[in-house]
Amino acid sequence: MAQVEVRGISKHFGEVRAVDHVDIATAEGEFLVLLGPSGCGKTTLLRMIAGIETPTSGDILIGGQVVNNLPPRARKIAMVFQSYALYPHMTVFRNIAFPLKAQGFPREEIPTKVEWAASTFGIEKLLHRKPRELSGGERQRVALARAVVREPSVFLLDEPLSNLDAKLRTSARDELQQFQRRIGTTTIYVTHDQVEAMGLGDRIVVMKGGKVRQIGTPQEVYNEPSDTFVAGFLGSPPMNLLEREDYIAGFRPEKFLPVSVYDTGEPLVKLWLVVHRVEHLGADRLLYGIMRDTFPNEKVIVNIPSTVDLKIKTGEAQEFAVKEKDIKFFDRSTGLRIEPRRFWGTR
Amino acid sequence: MGGIRKIAARGGLYTVVTIFAFFGAFPFYWMVIATFKTDHDLFSPLNNPFLFNEPATLDHLKLLLFETHFLTYLWNTFLVGAAVVVITLAMAVPAAYSLARWAGSWGEALGIGIFLTYLVPPTILFIPLSRFASQMGLQESLWSLILIYPTFTIPFCTWLLMGFFKTVPKDIEEQAMVDGLSRLGAMVRVVLPLSISGLLTIVVFAFTLTMHEFIYALTFISVSVKKTVSIGVPTELVRGDVFQWGPLMAGALIASIPVAVVYTFFLDRFIAGFTMGAIK
Amino acid sequence: MATAEERPVQAGIRDRAELLAKLMIVPAIAYIVAMIGFPFLMAIFYSVSDATTGDPTLRIIGFQNYAAILSDPVFRLALKNTFFFAFVSQALVIVFSRILAASLMQEFRGKWLARFLVMLPWTAPIALGTIGWLWILDSIFSPIDWILRNAGLLGTPGALLGPETNMYWLGRSGLAMASVIFVHVWRLLPLATVIQLAGLSSIPRDLLESAEIDGAAGWRRAVEITIPLTLPIIGIAFLFGLIFTFTDMAVVYVLTRGGPVHSTQVLSTWTFFKGIQGGDLAQGAAISLFLFPVLAGVATLMLRLARRTEVV
Numbered sequence: 001m002a003q004v005e006v007r008g009i010s011k012h013f014g015e016v017r018a019v020d021h022v023d024i025a026t027a028e029g030e031f032l033v034l035l036g037p038s039g040c041g042k043t044t045l046l047r048m049i050a051g052i053e054t055p056t057s058g059d060i061l062i063g064g065q066v067v068n069n070l071p072p073r074a075r076k077i078a079m080v081f082q083s084y085a086l087y088p089h090m091t092v093f094r095n096i097a098f099p100l101k102a103q104g105f106p107r108e109e110i111p112t113k114v115e116w117a118a119s120t121f122g123i124e125k126l127l128h129r130k131p132r133e134l135s136g137g138e139r140q141r142v143a144l145a146r147a148v149v150r151e152p153s154v155f156l157l158d159e160p161l162s163n164l165d166a167k168l169r170t171s172a173r174d175e176l177q178q179f180q181r182r183i184g185t186t187t188i189y190v191t192h193d194q195v196e197a198m199g200l201g202d203r204i205v206v207m208k209g210g211k212v213r214q215i216g217t218p219q220e221v222y223n224e225p226s227d228t229f230v231a232g233f234l235g236s237p238p239m240n241l242l243e244r245e246d247y248i249a250g251f252r253p254e255k256f257l258p259v260s261v262y263d264t265g266e267p268l269v270k271l272w273l274v275v276h277r278v279e280h281l282g283a284d285r286l287l288y289g290i291m292r293d294t295f296p297n298e299k300v301i302v303n304i305p306s307t308v309d310l311k312i313k314t315g316e317a318q319e320f321a322v323k324e325k326d327i328k329f330f331d332r333s334t335g336l337r338i339e340p341r342r343f344w345g346t347r
Numbered sequence: 348m349g350g351i352r353k354i355a356a357r358g359g360l361y362t363v364v365t366i367f368a369f370f371g372a373f374p375f376y377w378m379v380i381a382t383f384k385t386d387h388d389l390f391s392p393l394n395n396p397f398l399f400n401e402p403a404t405l406d407h408l409k410l411l412l413f414e415t416h417f418l419t420y421l422w423n424t425f426l427v428g429a430a431v432v433v434i435t436l437a438m439a440v441p442a443a444y445s446l447a448r449w450a451g452s453w454g455e456a457l458g459i460g461i462f463l464t465y466l467v468p469p470t471i472l473f474i475p476l477s478r479f480a481s482q483m484g485l486q487e488s489l490w491s492l493i494l495i496y497p498t499f500t501i502p503f504c505t506w507l508l509m510g511f512f513k514t515v516p517k518d519i520e521e522q523a524m525v526d527g528l529s530r531l532g533a534m535v536r537v538v539l540p541l542s543i544s545g546l547l548t549i550v551v552f553a554f555t556l557t558m559h560e561f562i563y564a565l566t567f568i569s570v571s572v573k574k575t576v577s578i579g580v581p582t583e584l585v586r587g588d589v590f591q592w593g594p595l596m597a598g599a600l601i602a603s604i605p606v607a608v609v610y611t612f613f614l615d616r617f618i619a620g621f622t623m624g625a626i627k
Numbered sequence: 628m629a630t631a632e633e634r635p636v637q638a639g640i641r642d643r644a645e646l647l648a649k650l651m652i653v654p655a656i657a658y659i660v661a662m663i664g665f666p667f668l669m670a671i672f673y674s675v676s677d678a679t680t681g682d683p684t685l686r687i688i689g690f691q692n693y694a695a696i697l698s699d700p701v702f703r704l705a706l707k708n709t710f711f712f713a714f715v716s717q718a719l720v721i722v723f724s725r726i727l728a729a730s731l732m733q734e735f736r737g738k739w740l741a742r743f744l745v746m747l748p749w750t751a752p753i754a755l756g757t758i759g760w761l762w763i764l765d766s767i768f769s770p771i772d773w774i775l776r777n778a779g780l781l782g783t784p785g786a787l788l789g790p791e792t793n794m795y796w797l798g799r800s801g802l803a804m805a806s807v808i809f810v811h812v813w814r815l816l817p818l819a820t821v822i823q824l825a826g827l828s829s830i831p832r833d834l835l836e837s838a839e840i841d842g843a844a845g846w847r848r849a850v851e852i853t854i855p856l857t858l859p860i861i862g863i864a865f866l867f868g869l870i871f872t873f874t875d876m877a878v879v880y881v882l883t884r885g886g887p888v889h890s891t892q893v894l895s896t897w898t899f900f901k902g903i904q905g906g907d908l909a910q911g912a913a914i915s916l917f918l919f920p921v922l923a924g925v926a927t928l929m930l931r932l933a934r935r936t937e938v939v
Contacts, residue, residue: 052521071642073527085522089540102527102536146526156525363730367723368744370813374759375747377770381762389768392792396770438658441651449648459930461655464663466926468874470895471915474902475669476662478678498662501655531641561754561877562895566903577754581881592762599758603751610750611743614821 002063002076002153002186003028004049009058010210011044018044020210021058029184031177033201035191037233041210042190043158049188050079050156062154073102078147079156082163084139086131092118092142093127099150117149120179137168144176148183155180155187161196173199194234198222206230225250225328228335237286237301241330248330249343253286253303255326258310259319268321269343273300275314287312375603381596382407389592407593411584417598419572420579423489424602427575428554430493435500435553436546442501443508444534448517458509465502469562472498477566491567492575496560500553507552511545512538551613558606576602673912680906692913702914705885705892708804709918712893713872716811720868721861723812724819729849731820732827749817757881760810764796764882771796797883800890807891810878815871819864826860827853859932866929873918873925894918 005025011018019041026032034042047053049060051072059066067075078099087095096114105113118124121141131139140160147155160176161169177200180187191197197204198218206213206221206229214226225231231239231250239250259270275289287302302320304310312318329338380396381389383403394400411417442461446454476495477486485491515538523533539546557575564578571583580602584595640646674692676685696702731742748756763769772793775781782792796802830853838852854861876895879885885892885900894914902911 047521050521050525052524071529072521072524073529077525079522079525081518081522083516083518085516085518087519087523087537087541098523099526102523102532150527357735360730360733360735363726364735364741364745367727367730367816368741371747371817372744374756374763374813375751377763378759392767392773396768396773438655442655445648445651449644457652461659463926463930464659466870466922467663467667468870468895468915468918468922470874470876470898471670471912471919472663472666474673474898474908474912474915475666477903478669478680478908479666481680495662497658501658502663505655529639529641530644530647555750559752561752561880562899565880566899577752581754581758590761592765592768595758596762599755603747603755606752607747607750608743611746614746614750615825 003061004154004186004188005061006045006049007059007061009045009048009060010056011041011048011053012056017210019048019055022207022210022212024205024212024215026186026188027202029186031180031187031189031200031202033189033191033197033204034207035194035197035201035204035233036207038192040207042192042205042207044210045207046079046156046158046188046190049154050077051075076153077156078150078152078154080140080143080147080158080160082159084131084143084160084163086139086142086146088131090130091127092123092129092131092134095131095142096127096146096149099146103150105150113149114145117145120148121145136164137172140164140172144179148185151185153185155185155189157187157189159191160189162191162193169196176200194236198234206233208233224337226337228330231328231330237303239328240298240300242291242295242298242300243332245332247332247338247341248335250328250330251322251326253301254284254305256300256302256320256322257304257308258312259321260310261308262321262323267324269324269327270319270321272317273302273320274317275302275312278312278314282306285312292317375600378596378600381592382600384593386593407597410591411594411597411601415584415594415598416571416574416579417576417594417601420574420576420583420598421602423573423579424558424575424577427489427492427496428557431496431500431557432550432553434493434497435504436549438497438501439504439508439549440539440546443505444512444538446505447509447512448520448534458506461502462506463502465499465506469499473562473566476563480567485567487568487570487573489568489573492557492560492564495563495567496557499560500556503556504549504553508542508545508549511542511548515541548613551609555606555610558602670912670916673908674916676909678908678912680908688909692909696910696913696917701889701892702894702897704889705894705897705914706917708891709873709893709895712804712808712811713869716808716815716872717865717868719808719812720815720819721865724816724823724864725861727816727820728823728827731824745820746817748814753814753875754877754881756814757810757878760806760813761797761882764806766793766795766798769793769796798887800887803883803887803891807879807882810882811872811875814875814878815868818871819868822860822864822867823857826857826864829860830856859935862932863929866925866932869925870922873922 003026007023009022010020022041022045024032024045034045036042044053048055049062051067051070051074055068060068062075062077087098090098093114096117097110100110100113114127115124118127121144123138123141123145126134126138126142131142134142140163143160161172164172173196189200201218203215203217204221205215208229214221214230216224221230222234225234225239228241228248228250231241235252237253239252240256241248241250256271259268262268271291272293273287273289274292275287277288279286279288283306285304285306287304289300289302290296291298291300304312324343325340327340327343329340330336331338380399383405384399385401385404385406388394388399388401391400446458446461480486480488480491480495485494519541520533520538523537524530528536558577560575561577564575565582568574568578571579574583576598580595580598584591584598640650673685675687675689677688678685727745731738731745735741763771772781775788775794776792780786781788781794782790784790788794794802796806834852834856835848838848874895876893876899879891879893879896880899883891885896894917898911898915901907901914905911
């Protein structure tokens with residue numbers, strides 16, 4: 001097991017700064033998720049850690065040792081690509097055995113190791129098949145088995161679930177996490193899917209434009225976003241961001257509910273909302289509306305759980321409220337989080 | 348109505364194809380006839396040339412195989428072909444890989460540049476090359492052909508292989524590197540096995556192109572026992588200035604058909620490379 | 628337990644992509660420079676010198692060789708013939724290959740055999756295939772003449788093609804030229820056909836289907852859809868054919884050796900006779916280089932067309 005650390009790492013492709021001065025350190029055995037929209041530099045960062053891409057500047061440390069000049073095979077890492085990159089001309093057995101052979105592992109021990117790795121992912125029956133004869137889920141397991149077979153000190157996973165259909169993805173997510181908990185190998189996982197990131201990560205690194213925007217536990221990045229990008233990127237529907245003259249105020253759609261729902265003495269901020277449209281999503285209701293009196297140009301989304309059984313009329317102003325502590329404030333020009341202040345516009 | 352039109356269209360199709368097939372194959376059919384006809388039958392202007400007016404004979408074949416250098420020509424052709432294949436593979440595989448994978452924008456330009464050298468005709472090069480060959484003492488030596496034939500196999504095969512290598516996903520190579528191979532190892536142990544059909548194509552083309560070659564062989568080789576089939580047959584099977592038509596036709600036939608069969612299997616790939624990827 | 632840990636791995640040459648990239652391409656480039664680039668420059672050099680096979684010393688004599696070959700009527704005839712043969716044969720090839728390709732696009736029984744036979748002129752060695760024609764066009768035993776004689780068109784007094792018993796296909800200048808063109812068409816038709824086939828099959832099916840729904844069929848469809856769409860590819864086939872006929876020497880060499888009386892002489896054969904057999908390297912080089920600007924132009928045009936098809 002090993003820690004992974006990157007220090008001041010950058011990667012420029014010509015004029016483009018794919019990764020721009022990033023510092024990250026994993027804890028021992030941590031499941032760290034790199035999250036961001038496509039082109040944010042997360043995959044490039046992962047590839048630099050793997051040794052496939054050479055950093056323009058900065059250091060990469062694995063297990064406390066600088067590995068900048070080591071080729072991928074010397075880094076004791078395993079990587080699962082988005083495409084799974086199974087060797088199409090080899091059977092599943094030979095695919096899984098490949099890293100062992102490539103490293104000169106004693107020949108007679110290979111079958112035992114392969115069978116162990118295959119049984120970990122329940123694919124013992126597929127060993128004689130070729131990759132093209134496998135389903136998407138089976139391929140993913142083969143790729144994982146190939147990654148664990150030589151017991152690497154770090155796992156690097158590049159969107160390994162994105163080629164699975166939605167149903168399979170949920171169960172695969174669960175298996176992946178259980179497996180990681182069991183073997184306790186430091187794992188760096190790249191995804192653009194915030195649900196995956198929230199569900200899997202011990203910590204999430206939110207990236208944009210080659211820079212780290214926030215590092216924190218799923219709760220931290222969700223509840224205490226460090227800037228408007230993180231606030232908007234995580235959560236579906238995203239945080240409502242209301243622009244004022246000197247700041248931006250944000251609150252989550254599920255924290256903004258009809259006044260009648262609240263019964264505590266907590267300080268509330270009440271706002272009148274005209275609902276234009278209601279979407280029934282089963283577990284939730286989404287309301288789209290505007291605050292006619294206070295913020296006439298801003299659209300607001302409200303997420304009411306189906307447990308709240310309240311009649312909502314469209315086209316009429318109704319009073320909604322958000323707890324004062326659930327409002328986050330951001331600087332208008334930089335988008336960065338600022339100290340809580342009095343929410344202007346309360347009546 | 349519709350039925351008649353359909354039959355007419357079908358008939359038209361078969362007619363067109365038959366005419367063209369006949370047009371393409373007629374000289375070879377004519378070779379078959381001449382190969383097995385007796386000289387007397389062959390050289391009687393009044394005999395129907397399309398029929399065997401006298402019983403068929405194997406005399407021409409016997410003469411060709413046992414009394415001429417035909418088998419030597421075949422052997423020479425094989426030697427030259429095999430050597431050219433080896434040289435071509437040794438040079439084109441690394442070059443194509445390098446261009447396909449590591450070279451950025453200049454790789455594409457360089458690749459096109461290399462391909463264009465394929466279009467520099469032998470008729471321009473053979474004069475200086477003949478002088479080089481004589482200065483190096485390679486006149487009348489198969490080595491001159493072995494050295495020169497890669498001038499057309501390397502550019503073409505490099506270009507063709509480049510296309511093959513580009514179809515191997517980069518991920519797989521990177522995976523191999525993560526799995527414990529060096530950059531070179533990933534190429535040798537993963538990319539090459541995956542490009543096996545491409546490599547086979549190269550082998551076939553390098554070989555058939557050398558079999559087809561005429562100008563260089565004509566320029567550099569005039570000693571009978573050193574000739575390859577494509578010049579040996581047309582220049583040697585003449586007695587005085589009289590063509591020995593029977594053996595000549597037999598030789599042309601035997602040497603062309605196997606090449607043609609093999610070539611046909613790979614023709615589509617040849618064309619794909621030829622048209623510079625304009626056609627997928 | 629894992630052996631990898633015991634083996635310290637260092638990045639070596641085999642890991643250095645940029646170095647490997649250069650090392651791997653150097654042999655091929657070096658070969659091409661040495662065996663194509665250098666001889667090419669030497670050809671240019673010879674063409675302004677007085678090089679001959681016998682005399683190893685060279686003197687630069689400027690453009691005398693070019694002046695000499697230009698004033699040579701055989702050269703001028705060969706130049707004219709080269710263009711004439713190439714353009715006429717390729718014009719025919721394009722038309723025929725288009726018809727043949729359209730036929731081969733359809734499914735029918737025995738297609739593989741038809742394809743094999745149709746491709747024979749290209750897949751068999753050219754010199755050997757041409758020998759077949761040499762025998763077919765023989766001055767006495769030509770089967771064509773036999774058919775003509777038996778049809779009463781030849782060999783009797785008052786026959787349409789004359790009272791002589793033979794046509795002497797390769798012995799009369801007009802017929803010899805026609806024969807050379809014919810064999811060039813025969814040789815290059817397969818190549819053009821395959822290129823056109825690939826072009827036709829690259830047209831999206833739904834496009835053809837929607838054209839059919841719109842009521843366009845047969846000729847109309849060909850003129851309005853398939854031909855315009857495949858025009859760049861037809862162009863590529865034509866230009867390749869041009870290059871091949873411009874530079875081919877086997878057909879003329881085997882059939883006529885440029886005769887009778889230079890009537891089928893082309894630049895490639897004239898280069899050979901003058902430069903190799905005649906030993907006048909300097910004039911030979913000058914003759915061979917004459918066509919190079921044309922070839923370069925054709926190649927450039929071809930690249931442009933190829934680019935354009937890629938975009939489509």
